Amino acid sequence: MTITTFQEADLAQLPALQPPDWGDLIPRFRYFLQSDFCFPVKISENGQLLAIGTNMHHTDSVWLACIVVHPAHRNKGLGKMITRHLIDQIDRKRYPTIYLDATEYGYPVYRKLGFELETCYSHLAREVKSETYPISTDIVRFEEKFREQVLRVDRQVSGEDRAGILQDFISTSYLYISDNLVLGYYVPEWGDAPVMAIDDRAGIELMKLRIQMEDKAIVPQDNLLALEFLAQNNFIEYKFSRRMFLGLKREWKADKLFNRISGQLG
Incomplete structure (x- = not known):
C-alpha cells in the first residue's frame, strides 16, 4: 500500500x-x-x-x-x-492550527493523533415544513463593491483568513446590509449552505431565507439563538459531530456561525 x-x-x-x-x-x-x-x-x-x-x-x-x-x-x-x-x-x-470535523468513527483516531475537542455541531433536519417568512429588505444579492466586507465578516467569525477558497463561491452569496455595512452572508451553492453573521438579527434573517430552501442545518452547539430558531421551525437533531484542532488554539465566534460551510471547512 x-x-x-x-x-x-x-x-x-x-x-x-x-x-x-x-x-x-x-x-x-x-x-x-x-x-x-x-x-x-x-x-x-x-x-x-x-x-x-x-x-x-x-x-x-x-x-x-x-x-x-x-x-x-x-x-x-x-x-x-x-x-x-x-x-x-x-x-x-x-x-500552526489544523482543524477537522470528526465523525463518531474518526473521533478515536484523531484523539490518538493529538487532536483536541473544541466544540460540537448539531446536525438537524425537519420533515414538516414551517411557516414561510417574508424576506428582509436588508438582504441583497452579492455585489462586487461588498467583496472585502464579506471577507472581513468571515475572518471575524472564523478566526481564519479563508479568502482563497471563499472567493471561489462569494459571487453566489446573499448579503445582509445595514447602513451600507455587510453584517452577514449566506451562500446557498457552497457546501452545507453556510450562514455567518456578526450581528444576531442579520443571522436570523438570513436563516429565514435559508430554511425556505433547505431542510437540514448544521450549527455549533454554542449558537443557542440559532438552535432555538431551528427548534421553533420543526428542526430536530439527529446526530452530532465534533470540531477538533491540533496545534495553536485560536479565537473564533461559534455563536455567530448560523450554519457551517461543511465538514471540511467548519
Missing part, C-alpha cells in the same frame, strides 16, 4: 467509498483537484482506492477534509495512516 496524489482518473472509484450520510464525494474531489489550495491524496493497492483525504490550506491554518476509508478495509489503521500523512505534509510553523 502506498500514499500518492489523488488523480482525476480516481473519481470513478469514489462511489465505492461514499459514506451514506455525506454529500456526493465526486464534486468535492473534483474541486480539490482544481483548487490551488487543496492537496488530495489516496491509499491504493493494485489499482483499488482504499482510503482518501485532502488538506485545504488557508493563510495560516489548514483543514483536513473527506478522510474516508473503503468499508471493506476499515479497522486496518488506514484512517490513521492517511491522517498522519496529511499532517506531515503541513508546514507547522506557517500553519
